[in-house]
Structure formats: structure tokens, C-alpha cells
Amino acid sequence: MVDATAKPAFxxxxxxxxxxxxxxxxxxxxxLVLFFPLIEWLEDFRAGDAHAYLIDSRFFSVRNxxxxxxxxxxxxIVAIGAxxxxxxxxxxxxxxxxxSVCAVVFASVFIGLxxxxxxxxxxxxxxxxxxxxxxxxxxxxxxxxLKIPSFMASLAIGFVGTGLAxxxxxxxxIRVEDPVFRALLTERWFNFPVMVYIALVFLxxxxxxxxxxxxxxxxxxxxxxxxxxxxxGLNVERIRLLxxxxxxxxxxxxxxxxxxxxxxxxxxxxxxxxxVSITAVVVGGTALWGGIGGVWNTLAGVLIVNVINNxxxxxxxxxFLQDAVLGILVITAVVLSTDRKSISFVK
Amino acid sequence: xxxxxxxxxxxxxxxLVLVTIIGIANPAFFDPAGLIGLVxxxxxxxxxxxxxxxxxxxxxxxxSVQQVANLVTVITTVYLANFGMGVAVICILVGFLFGAFSxxxxxxxxxxxxxSTLAMGFVALSSARYLSGERALSMDTTLRNENFGWIxxxxxxxxxxxxxxxxxxxxxxxxxxxxTFGRALKAVGSGExxxxxxxxxxDRIKILAFGIxxxxxxxxxxxxxxxxxxxxxHIANGFLLLSIVAVLVGGTPLTGGVGGVINxxxxxxxxxxxxxxxxxxxxxxxxQQLVFGVVLIAAIALTIDRSKLRGxxx
Numbered sequence: 001m002v003d004a005t006a007k008p009a010f011x012x013x014x015x016x017x018x019x020x021x022x023x024x025x026x027x028x029x030x031x032l033v034l035f036f037p038l039i040e041w042l043e044d045f046r047a048g049d050a051h052a053y054l055i056d057s058r059f060f061s062v063r064n065x066x067x068x069x070x071x072x073x074x075x076x077i078v079a080i081g082a083x084x085x086x087x088x089x090x091x092x093x094x095x096x097x098x099x100s101v102c103a104v105v106f107a108s109v110f111i112g113l114x115x116x117x118x119x120x121x122x123x124x125x126x127x128x129x130x131x132x133x134x135x136x137x138x139x140x141x142x143x144x145x146l147k148i149p150s151f152m153a154s155l156a157i158g159f160v161g162t163g164l165a166x167x168x169x170x171x172x173x174i175r176v177e178d179p180v181f182r183a184l185l186t187e188r189w190f191n192f193p194v195m196v197y198i199a200l201v202f203l204x205x206x207x208x209x210x211x212x213x214x215x216x217x218x219x220x221x222x223x224x225x226x227x228x229x230x231x232x233g234l235n236v237e238r239i240r241l242l243x244x245x246x247x248x249x250x251x252x253x254x255x256x257x258x259x260x261x262x263x264x265x266x267x268x269x270x271x272x273x274x275x276v277s278i279t280a281v282v283v284g285g286t287a288l289w290g291g292i293g294g295v296w297n298t299l300a301g302v303l304i305v306n307v308i309n310n311x312x313x314x315x316x317x318x319x320f321l322q323d324a325v326l327g328i329l330v331i332t333a334v335v336l337s338t339d340r341k342s343i344s345f346v347k
Numbered sequence: 348x349x350x351x352x353x354x355x356x357x358x359x360x361x362x363l364v365l366v367t368i369i370g371i372a373n374p375a376f377f378d379p380a381g382l383i384g385l386v387x388x389x390x391x392x393x394x395x396x397x398x399x400x401x402x403x404x405x406x407x408x409x410x411s412v413q414q415v416a417n418l419v420t421v422i423t424t425v426y427l428a429n430f431g432m433g434v435a436v437i438c439i440l441v442g443f444l445f446g447a448f449s450x451x452x453x454x455x456x457x458x459x460x461x462x463s464t465l466a467m468g469f470v471a472l473s474s475a476r477y478l479s480g481e482r483a484l485s486m487d488t489t490l491r492n493e494n495f496g497w498i499x500x501x502x503x504x505x506x507x508x509x510x511x512x513x514x515x516x517x518x519x520x521x522x523x524x525x526x527t528f529g530r531a532l533k534a535v536g537s538g539e540x541x542x543x544x545x546x547x548x549x550d551r552i553k554i555l556a557f558g559i560x561x562x563x564x565x566x567x568x569x570x571x572x573x574x575x576x577x578x579x580x581h582i583a584n585g586f587l588l589l590s591i592v593a594v595l596v597g598g599t600p601l602t603g604g605v606g607g608v609i610n611x612x613x614x615x616x617x618x619x620x621x622x623x624x625x626x627x628x629x630x631x632x633x634x635q636q637l638v639f640g641v642v643l644i645a646a647i648a649l650t651i652d653r654s655k656l657r658g659x660x661x
Contacts, residue, residue, distance in 0.1 A: 097640075146648045149602070152595045155588065156643040163637025170633055275410075275465055288459045320476035327469030334458045345539045345549070346459045347406045347603075 024337035025285045025300035032304060032329075033060065036311035043315075059314045062191045069196040070185065072306040074099075074258040076199055076299065079277035080206045081250030083298045084243050086281055087210075089223040089290025090150035092244065094139050095251050095277060097161020099270035102132045102255035104165045107174035107265030110181070117180035129252045135161060136248020140241040154244075158274070165267045173266040176259055184260030195257050202253055206295040215242055223290025280305045283330055285337040289347075304333055358598045358613040361649045365620045365642075373627040385623060386616075387506040391416075391567040391574070392586055393615040394512060396593035397519050398446075398563025400611045401556040403594050404523075405536045406603030407453065407460035409557060411468035412564035413587035415445050418475040419568030420578030424484040432494045438565045445471055446561020450554035460557075475580035485577035495573040508570070515563070519608040522559075532556060536603030592643065593618045598650050617646055 020027075037057035044051035054060050078095050085092040106128035113121035135157065143153040176182070184195040210216040218239045221229040230236050254273070259265045284301025286293025308329050312322045369376045376382075395412050402409040419438045426434045445467055452463040500507050523529040531552045534542040543549050567586075572578045597614020599606025621642050625635045 142644055142648075146644070148644070148647055148651065149600055151601050152647055153644070155592070156640050156647065159640030159643060160637055161640075163634065163640055166633050166636055279462060279465060282459060282462050288461060320481060321473055323469040323476070324473030327466030327473075331452060331456070331458055331463060331466045334462055335456050338457050343457060345543075346453060346457050347539075 021339040039315045073199040076302040078254035079280045081247035087219045092154045094154040094158040095273045096270035097158035098251040099255040100165035102128045102252035103265035103269040105131045116178045132248040132252025136245040140244030283333045390508045390512045391570045395567040396590040398560035402560045409560045411464040414468035414471035415564040416568030416583040418471040419565045420572035421475045421479045423572040424578035442561040442565025447558035450557030454550040483579040
């Protein structure tokens with residue numbers, strides 16, 4: 001053990017290192033935001049065109065920021081749901097199924113009740129969230145009561161969800177064309193569509209849950225050491241159940257935003273959410289072994305992934321290369337935001 | 348026999364229950380020729396799952412297997428004319444290198460395998476898209492039959508695919524149970540810190556485990572491309588989750604150190620039987636995914652040996 005009081009210099013060094021690690025995701029994000037305009041500048045410089053760095057950038061513009069915001073929003077909310085679970089040291093892979101079911105439930109009820117927000121059809125919104133919470137609750141039950149590791153339990157629940165969505169839609173697409181609902185995308189305040197602000201509200205709610213409620217603190221306690229949490233009188237099973245229910249609710253909000261973005265609900269609505277959201281959570285600096293990180297990290301992680309994706313398109317990187325570059329940059333981001341001195345191994 | 352010893356057979360028991368259910372519903376299931384055909388069809392998935400077993404056995408995960416297999420289908424198709432059977436060597440080498448590099452990133456750069464293998468999968472995907480020129484390629488039939496036609500032959504009623512699976516299974520089993528490397532794998536899976544303390548070169552062992560996973564994924568990809576007589580960057584999609592499911596449902600939990608390659612045999616058969624059951628029980632196509640998920644939960648609830656999860660289920 002290190003005697004902290006006897007070695008203040010060492011403590012100081014540790015603190016600053018900790019601080020760097022803590023802010024690493026934000027540093028990576030800033031570096032990326034400055035990097036893509038640099039490429040644009042270099043291209044124009046080579047071609048001999050006039051180009052003021054950042055000012056003339058197509059990437060570094062409000063329009064493009066709105067574009068990144070739109071693409072990042074549903075993934076952000078889904079990733080926030082997953083963050084709570086990962087803080088507990090578990091994992092939730094049910095998002096693809098849950099998102100599909102919630103999207104389909106919302107769309108069919110919405111159409112069934114009149115198809116416009118100005119009628120009773122708005123009830124489809126809370127109903128879809130209840131559906132998400134229920135799937136999350138069942139997920140938690142399977143995990144906690146049947147003692148199935150969350151990886152497996154949530155993967156299977158995800159299959160069930162996708163199956164349920166397929167059963168409800170019979171493979172069809174449901175279009176949601178109500179202008180009031182689509183205002184999520186079409187109505188803009190200060191250049192950003194409404195859905196971005198809604199996502200920010202849910203981000204604040206998540207932050208409140210994480211830092212200002214007992215449940216939020218308990219997630220960290222369970223993630224920091226489950227046996228210890230149990231020994232200190234926490235009802236770990238209940239916390240886990242609540243965590244999965246909460247995650248399911250956030251997945252359903254993500255589903256609603258996804259439908260708002262494309263105007264279509266179908267079995268495939270949930271596709272790709274799983275790997276993108278888990279990657280974003282990890283890139284943001286939330287450790288898969290639990291106890292570290294939080295929703296702000298996830299915001300940084302989601303933005304990193306979306307900035308990379310968007311930036312590659314803007315600078316005109318060939319299509320086939322984009323996957324590889326994303327992969328390499330994700331590894332780099334994780335390497336930079338991992339405190340390698342505090343862990344002895346990863347799995 | 349004590350109750351403790353019976354736990355080993357939980358996956359077999361699950362398999363037996365499932366088979367009995369289908370058998371009662373439709374005795375035609377037990378037709379031997381049909382059964383052999385069914386099992387032969389699932390060989391590529393089994394090989395992929397066999398490799399995955401090593402990684403899950405040490406407590407990691409390999410999410411790159413499907414993309415490595417995709418890449419290999421493209422490599423095989425493109426270079427079959429140049430190298431003939433030698434293309435298999437290239438494929439296996441590529442698979443091993445991809446796996447080993449994921450292992451390197453995981454152990455030396457401290458990137459969790461969930462992310463490192465996912466990212467390496469993206470690299471494989473890009474390579475496959477580049478090499479195939481974003482098209483679905485097909486093989487020259489004569490060349491295919493000359494070099495790899497033997498894979499689909501029969502000897503005494505046994506399809507050669509099954510024989511290949513058997514040989515690989517034997518090798519994997521031998522590696523896991525009869526070599527120091529196998530014992531080291533178990534040590535790493537059961538407790539990495541203890542393994543380090545007892546002087547094992549843990550990093551090297553883990554990198555090798557990922558390398559094995561990549562190698563077997565490449566062999567699975569080779570079989571795909573020969574079977575489908577072509578290759579493209581998306582041909583094996585859908586097999587990643589199934590191969591993970593096959594390993595887990597066989598009783599090798601993600602915590603590591605428990606289970607093994609024989610469990611994966613059972614796990615793959617369970618996945619096969621659930622899939623086949625839906626055809627035999629005439630379940631509507633729109634309901635199959637739902638039923639698959641529910642039966643999977645039941646199967647895993649029956650299968651996993653909870654006594655070795657050390658109290659905490661994460």
C-alpha cells in the first residue's frame with residue numbers, strides 16, 4: 001500500500017494523471033473536431049484554393065453540427081440506457097429488439113388511435129415507454145431470478161424483442177407521417193431540430209438519476225463490488241431489476257426518436273444499435289467491468305463515434321475504407337482514455 | 348453418481364429434452380440420413396463456435412469471427428486461380444493474424460476484447476470490401492471442384508464435412524485437455540491475476556487463444572465460400588451471434604475457466620435442434636425469431652452450472 005500522506009508529490013502526480021484520464025474522451029473529441037477541418041484545409045491548400053482553416057470548413061459548420069446531432073440523438077439515448085447497466089458491471093444487449101418493439105408498438109397504436117398528435121394518439125408515446133420498461137423488467141427478471149448472466153439473458157431477450165416486432169408487423173413497414181410528430185425533425189430552434197433538445201432533456205434526467213438519486217449511487221456501489229454492496233445491506237437484486245427497467249425505458253425513448261427521424265417503424269428499426277451504443281459507452285471511458293464512468297462520458301463517446309462517421313464522409317474517404325478507419329480510431333480513443341496504471345488486465 | 352457429477356451433463360440433458368420433444372411431435376426427425384445431412388449443414392457454424400470457445404474460455408469475447416470469415420470467402424474466391432489449394436494456407440494465416448492482433452490489442456493496449464475484436468472486425472470488413480470491389484464474386488466451378496470438391500464427398504455414408512469437424516474437434520479437445528497450453532488457458536480463465544503470479548506468460552497465452560479463434564473462423568469462411576462457390580463481404584453475416592449462443596448455451600459461461608470444446612458440440616447441436624424444431628413443428632416464419640429467443644432462455648436456464656459462477660452473476 002502507498003502511504004498517501006507521506007508522499008504528497010506522488011499524490012499530486014496521480015491526481016493530474018487521473019484528471020487527464022477523466023478528460024481524455026473530451027480531448028479526443030476536440031482533437032477529432034479540429035482534425036477533419038485540417039484535412040479539408042490541406043486538400044484545398046494542395047489544390048491552391050483559398051481556404052481559411054475552420055471558417056471555410058464544411059465539417060466545422062452549424063449545418064453539419066445539426067446533421068451530427070440528428071444522427072447521434074437516438075443512439076445517445078440508447079447508449080445512456082446501456083450506461084447504467086455497464087456501470088453495474090453487467091451488460092445489456094437487448095437494445096436492438098427493445099428498440100424495434102417500442103418503435104412498432106408506438107407506430108401501430110399511434111396510427112390506430114387516429115394518427116395525429118392532436119388526437120388521443122399521443123397516448124402511444126407513454127405506452128411505448130411502458131412497453132420498453134416492461135421488456136427491461138422481464139430482462140432483469142430473467143437475469144436476476146434465473147441467475148443467467150446478463151450478456152446471455154439480454155441477448156436472448158433481444159431475439160425475443162426482434163421476434164415480437166416481426167410478429168406485430170408481419171414484416172411490413174409502418175409509416176408515421178403526422179406533421180406534429182415529425183416536427184421532432186422538421187421544426188428547428190437555433191438551427192437544431194427539436195429532437196436534439198429532447199435528447200438533452202433526457203440526458204439531464206439521466207444525469208440527475210446517476211448523481212442525485214439513491215438508485216444512481218447504488219449502480220456505482222454494485223459495479224464497484226457486488227459482494228461489498230450486498231454486505232452493506234443493499235438489495236442488489238432489486239437494484240439490478242430497476243436498472244434493467246430504466247435501461248428499457250431509455251431504449252424506448254431512443255426508439256421514439258429513431259421513428260421521429262426516419263418516419264418509419266419496422267423490425268429493422270433497431271438494427272446496429274447494439275454495437276454502436278456499447279462501443280460509444282466504452283469509447284466515452286465507462287469501463288466494462290463497472291463502477292467507473294457515467295452519462296457525460298457516454299455523451300462524449302456517442303459524439304466521438306458520430307463525428308468520426310460524419311467526418312469521413314465530409315472529407316470524402318472512400319466508402320470501403322470507412323469501417324476500418326472507424327475501427328482503428330475507436331481503438332485509439334479507448335487506448336487514450338484508459339488509465340492503464342490502475343488496471344492490471346482486461347478481458 | 349452424485350448430484351455434483353450430474354451437473355456436467357446438464358447441456359446433454361437439455362439437448363435430450365429438445366430432441367424428445369421434436370421426436371414425439373414428428374418421428375420423421377429420426378431418419379438417419381436426414382439427421383446426418385442436418386448436422387453436416389451446421390459444420391461451418393460449429394467450427395466458428397469452436398474457435399470462439401477458446402476466447403470465451405479465457406473470459407474474453409471475439410466479435411470479429413463473422414467478418415474474418417467474410418474476408419476469407421473473398422480471399423478464397425479471388426486467389427483460388429493463382430494458388431489452388433494453397434489458398435487455404437493463406438486464409439488460415441490471415442485468420443490467425445487477425446485473431447492474434449486482436450489479442451495483442453487486448454493484452455498490451457488494455458482495450459477490452461469486446462471493442463478490440465469489434466474494431467478488428469471492421470478492419471476485416473473494409474479489407475473484404477476493397478478486395479471484392481464491393482461485388483459478390485463467384486468461383487470457377489471446375490477449379491473449385493478440382494481443389495475443394497472433396498469436402499463434399501462421402502466415405503461410407505459419412506460426409507467429409509463432418510469428418511473435418513471431427514478432426515478439428517479432436518485437435519481442439521487435445522489442445523484444451525492434454526497440453527500445458529490447455530491447462531494454462533484454464534488457469535487464465537479461472538483467475539488471471541493468480542495465473543500471472545504463478546509465472547504463466549498470460550499475454551502470450553491470451554494472444555494465442557485469440558489467434559486460434561481467428562484461425563477457426565477462417566476455416567469456417569473457407570468452407571462457406573467453397574459451399575456457396577463464391578464470396579462477398581457479407582456472406583457470413585448472422586453467424587456471429589449464433590456462434591456466441593452456441594458456446595454459451597453449451598455451458599461455457601462468459602466468466603471463463605468453465606466449460607470447453609465438448610460443451611460447444613452440445614451447444615451447437617442445441618442451436619441446430621431449436622432451428623430444426625421450428626420447421627418440424629411448422630411454426631410460422633414470423634414467429635420463429637420469437638420462439639427461438641424464448642426457447643434459448645429456457646435452454647440456458649436449464650444448462651448453466653450456477654455453482655461455478657462464484658456467487659456473483661453479472
